[in-house]
Amino acid sequence: MPDIALLSPARHAPSSLPAPPVTRAPSDAWRVALPPALLMLALGLWGIEREGALWADEAVTYDMASRTVPEIWRTLGSADAVHGLYYLLMHGVFTVWEPGTVPLRLPSALAMSATAAGVAVIGRQLAGPRAGLLAGLLLPLLPSVQWYAQEGRSYALVCACVTWGTWLLLRRKWTAYAAVMLVACLLHEFAVLMLVAHGATLLLEARAKSLPRAKGPLHALPRGWRNAAAAVLLGLAPLAGFSVTQSQQVDWIAFPSTPDLITVGLVAALALLSLRGPGPAVLRRVAVPVLVVPTALLLAVSTVHQLFVGRYVLSYAIGAALLLGAALDRYWSRGLVLATAAASLLTLVVQGPALRTPDSRKEDVGEVAAAIAAAAEPGDGVLFTPVRRRVQILVHPSSLDGLTDVSLAASPRASNTLYGRELPPEGIRARMLRTPRIVVVQDRRGQPLDPFPGERMKREVLAAEFTLREERLVGKVRIGVYVRAGRPS
Template identity: 65%
Template sequence: MTDTAHPSVRQSAHPSVRPAPGERLSSLPVALAPAALMLLLGLWGIERGGTLWTDEAVTYDMARRSLPEIWRTLGTIDAVHGLYYLLMHAVFAVFEPGLVALRLPSVLAMCATAALVALIGRRLAGPRAGLLAGLLLPLLPVVQRYAQEGRSYALVCALVAWGTLLLLQRRWGAYAAVMLAACLMHEFAVLTLLAHGASLWRSPPRGWIAAALGTVAGLTPLALFSVTQSAQVDWIGSPGTPKIIAFVLTALLGCACARTPGGAAVRRIALPLLVLPAGLLMAVSFIHPLYVDRYVLPYVIGLALLLGAVLDRHWSPVLALASAAAALLSLLFFSPHLRTPESRKSDVRAVGEVLAESGRPGDGLLFIPFRRRVWTLVRPGETGHLTDLSMKSSPRASHTLYGTELSPERIRERMLAHDGRVVVVQDLVGQPLDAVAEEEIKREVLRGHFTLCEETAVNEARVGVYARNGDC
């Protein structure tokens, strides 16, 4: 591999050479300042007004299950997140389950990512470039968003950043272990291996080839098994115009930075990380939709490195003031919204509260589609006074995320045998309808035998109260 390290640190590129004590010491403030900024921004409003969105509700539920329950559930669904659920189970075993415990691992992971980005930038383009890259990362709104979510994406970012640093250090054994951990945390992290390969394409070291092959071999059993659960991503649609525009603009910004003298110092590493994983996943998604921006979140590492190097190259008092003003404006205009309930698609606690207010003891309950039962996982007691008319077995009892449903015929029988009101939780009007027999029979019986009495929209849900024969 061509040595892309900055002259001041190039001597430490080979693992057998140890940095001088002074050099090692100088890397400490470069790493600590970005980590401290990320910690401050990550802890700011971490509870988001007590709200919890759908995927976080799944994490919360899974982490509170026993290890045998988690293992059996992974055999039916969500095996791709198994390692993360096990980690969160351990966290909840130590700390009281709650919003802070749920999100703190993500905050700390992004702190590590910011520190590692600073060290990578320092190695490639010098201390100031590294410091600027590390400080820029926490200021990106997308980073602040996923630093405060109880999902695996921030941890994948930290592992990919660590793997990238180990790549530069040519520590192939550690590199393989870290990248395998990233891929087991989320399978699409394997795309960053392709980005690293593109950085080394002229003369890939044998050590990297062996490490990459070992990572792929270690991931293969999980990947093959997760194919059997591919139906869980059927909700993903082909990339729409907004997603395409966002990717193109980000890629163009990265390419523009890479063409400047400052960006040239980091482009061999940073540009592939920024463009390749997202670009490949988006291209595949026009054939088989899989693209979701958070699945390729490590692109922010490449973006921060390029921006930091360009700022370093053109640094001046005027640019310093302009950068500080831009950072302040970003914090004032974007960051507060990210800490509000409205910043996420759905708030399961709000749905649960509306359900509790709408339903009376003895009322029936229906979820259309049944996977919306996830909106009641956090506080199941809120619907304990309602009778779920279509559920055959609860999520825990069936070792699933959403429970299992009765047959269409049995659902019809139970709905028609219920003389009282039925509280129905549905998606908003205009959302695609599941073309499966169980969901179709629910909609058919509601249309033919029930009258909508009242309905409340909350986030992405509609909670309606239906009664037989118009007897509201």
């Protein structure tokens, strides 16, 4: 039988006691869920093409989804296994819809629309229809939500799974909960942190009800949830174990960026304000762990090995929207509504267009490819260092027409890799020395240098045998023309 204290608002009851059951007509749910879903879909579709611009990770999705299923499967054996399910889903989309920026991003827009609907339904269930509607309408207004609603990556799909997984948690639908959360984890492994958040919610509920914990805190958790969590972990284990062998793919992650730190600070502030804040205690027991736990755990892990990237724990937005919706509901007034609407409209007017320009992402691979073609002359060589910079031409390979990729042994598709198979270090050196003029595509200065032998060889030969003649920046990419020392420009 569902836990009444977890399913019902406790606005007028002490947090340590179950609130009386509240009966709501099922037909009421769609009235709460539909407006947020439509708002999110409208914002997701607004400028979804971004003038055809793609950034590096989206270019990888585009390239992988365009390969055949056997090619995808073989590539996952060497790289990006953690995104395998997402690539297969996108391959299905590209099979029924000609590849392009709209089909690449539309699944994310639809997933965020489902997320907004789910947040509204959860808020309705825990705090009432108005609080649910407000939470659902606030979610699409968060800039990070709009950002990833138009990204050809898995993060919006993870948010949708986590949202509806949370709803199933509240309903005690353990089999469906396990299935949805397993899909979330297979789309991105760090969704497993949400299991910990859900466990924290259940422990807080047990504490509020003063359940005995003589056998330890884990025994206060419902058996159904323990079985569901175990099933998710067992289902994820093969992928997690295999992905460890590809851990070098996250070596690029550095100390959290300033925007990430600002986001973490805002999350912490909202969590602290909500501890004794407005809204039913039962809603806080659900929303605060979702808001805080995954972010805090990933930050803690990053003190040992850098893994923190804000989008990996994007589901914090679900908890934030629930808390903000409850606060607006608690202090509801005409003036507050008008002020919130004005602030939301101002945010959309100021930030909305900027989020949808080609320049909004780190770099447009099309712009980088065009810059390579503009800097090169027929017969030049081109060198990508580190090798992952070859992502810049995955979608626009024609930018290398007439040029020689001096370190490449086999193309990405032919070698079943993300970025191609490179020559051994001595082969790279020999081919570089036979090339009098090379266009080099590399990271901006100050970025971590890859320690691999081939990458060290590229840097050593450039430093010893070549002179930089000209250079330009495109986002975070440097494109330089290097000429053999002693030769005319």
